[in-house]
Amino acid sequence: MQFRSSLLHPNTPSPLDGQVTYIPEDPGSEQSSRSPITDGMSLAFHIVFAAIGMALPLMMVIAEWRWRVTKEEAYLLLAQRWAKGAAILAAVGAVSGTVLSFELGLLWPQFMRSAGAIIGMPFSLEGFAFFLEAIFLGIYLYGWNKIPSWFHFLSGAIVAISGLLSAMFVTLVNGWMNTPTGFVLSGGKFANIRPFAAMSNPAGGPEAVHMILAAYTAVGFATAGIHGSLYLRRGKNRFDEVAIGIALAVGGSAVLLQGLSGDALARMVAATQPAKLASLEGQFTTEDGAPLRIGGLPYPKEPVTKYALEIPDGLSLLAFHNAHAVVKGLDQVPRQIGLPHGLCISVSKRWSVVEVFFPSIHWSRFGYIGIFRVPLV
Numbered sequence: 008m009q010f011r012s013s014l015l016h017p018n019t020p021s022p023l024d025g026q027v028t029y030i031p032e033d034p035g036s037e038q039s040s041r042s043p044i045t046d047g048m049s050l051a052f053h054i055v056f057a058a059i060g061m062a063l064p065l066m067m068v069i070a071e072w073r074w075r076v077t078k079e080e081a082y083l084l085l086a087q088r089w090a091k092g093a094a095i096l097a098a099v100g101a102v103s104g105t106v107l108s109f110e111l112g113l114l115w116p117q118f119m120r121s122a123g124a125i126i127g128m129p130f131s132l133e134g135f136a137f138f139l140e141a142i143f144l145g146i147y148l149y150g151w152n153k154i155p156s157w158f159h160f161l162s163g164a165i166v167a168i169s170g171l172l173s174a175m176f177v178t179l180v181n182g183w184m185n186t187p188t189g190f191v192l193s194g195g196k197f198a199n200i201r202p203f204a205a206m207s208n209p210a211g212g213p214e215a216v217h218m219i220l221a222a223y224t225a226v227g228f229a230t231a232g233i234h235g236s237l238y239l240r241r242g243k244n245r246f247d248e249v250a251i252g253i254a255l256a257v258g259g260s261a262v263l264l265q266g267l268s269g270d271a272l273a274r275m276v277a278a279t280q281p282a283k284l285a286s287l288e289g290q291f292t293t294e295d296g297a298p299l300r301i302g303g304l305p306y307p308k309e310p311v312t313k314y315a316l317e318i319p320d321g322l323s324l325l326a327f328h329n330a331h332a333v334v335k336g337l338d339q340v341p342r343q344i345g346l347p348h349g350l351c352i353s354v355s356k357r358w359s360v361v362e363v364f365f366p367s368i369h370w371s372r373f374g375y376i377g378i379f380r381v382p383l384v
Contacts, residue, residue, distance in 0.1 A: 045110065049103065052103055053104055059093075059226055061219060061226070062230075063093045065170075066230065067093060068164055068167050069256075070083075070089060070250075071159075071163055072160065073249070073253070079249075084246060085246060085253075086163075090144075090163075093144065097141070101141070121197060122197065125183070125189060125190055125197060125205045126183055128203070128205075129177065129179045130176070130177070132172075133177050136172040136173040140166050140170055143163075143165040147163045147166060174215065174218055175215040178214050179206050182208050182212070182214045182215070183211060186209040188209070189202060189206070189208070190205065213271050213272040214272065216268045217268045220264055223257055223260075224261040227254045227257035228254070230258075231251050234250040235247075282337065285334070285335060286337060288334075289305045290335075291311060293334065294334065295332065296332075297322040297326075297334035298318055298322060299317070299318040299321025299322045299324075300315035300316070300322075301318070302316055322334055
């Protein structure tokens with residue numbers, strides 16, 4: 008199936024170059040209809056522990072560093088407490104992550120059969136990062152006063168870095184599904200596969216940074232809230248005071264950087280996936296100086312987004328840093344595209360996006376209502 012669209016960007020060449028490849032999962036099967044729900048529930052559970060596994064070791068290491076600098080016992084007790092919590096939560100995250108790895112093969116067999124050779128490397132590297140984290144977390148837990156202080160501190164730092172790398176490698180796969188690179192489509196099959204090029208896809212880096220900062224922000228402020236509640240219950244005490252200070256330092260620093268990360272990520276979507284930006288913002292028509300809509304209800308038959316609070320030129324300014332930039336709308340999405348249930352890689356000449364569609368859900372006339380994107384990782 009071939010099509011050409013004006014939803015192109017000159018700087019984002021696609022390895023699929025104008026083709027739409029459908030990798031079918033049997034739409035009538037009970038397994039197929041339950042796959043998105045099952046995978047979504049598993050992801051919703053796992054992401055909590057994955058985020059904690061990234062941020063808590065960092066705060067643990069900061070607490071130990073402060074203890075070694077100040078010799079204040081509150082920091083030592085805090086580092087030891089957080090280390091125990093990190094170990095317990097890492098164990099739960101390991102189990103839930105193992106479930107997810109099996110679900111990829113069981114629930115999305117056609118996807119893994121076709122794309123496994125491309126995305127297998129980051130998954131393998133994530134496994135190495137996890138084992139590194141587990142090994143040095145054990146050294147950190149049981150090495151107090153048994154190994155040199157510098158090596159103990161280094162072990163904690165490796166745990167924190169390994170958690171970050173695990174998140175990065177997995178998010179690179181999600182980035183590939185949005186901006187697939189590192190292969191050539193030949194005869195409906197992936198050929199000339201270059202795993203490192205696939206890992207270097209345009210969306211992977213911005214998504215990974217955004218995810219890591221989000222984890223630091225969420226866990227930092229959540230930890231500050233927990234210790235704030237304990238502080239009110241216990242009364243004035245140094246333990247909760249230093250815990251709140253470290254947690255707010257991590258969460259506060261991350262949230263300041265998150266704005267910059269979000270801006271870079273949104274501009275990447277505008278450049279490489281204009282149809283996605285249009286659907287996210289309810290932008291039915293192509294126009295310069297496109298407004299930023301807050302709220303509103305889309306009416307695809309008219310087509311218009313009604314009842315929205317519109318900020319003039321806001322979307323153009325945010326997406327392209329130019330108040331008069333042209334934002335392409337859903338009126339330029341090819342209307343003849345009708346995609347059945349399954350995994351679809353829909354590609355223009357230089358625009359590509361990987362989507363997963365629910366059963367009985369298809370593209371509407373304007374390609375907006377009826378699209379449900381579900382990330383596999």
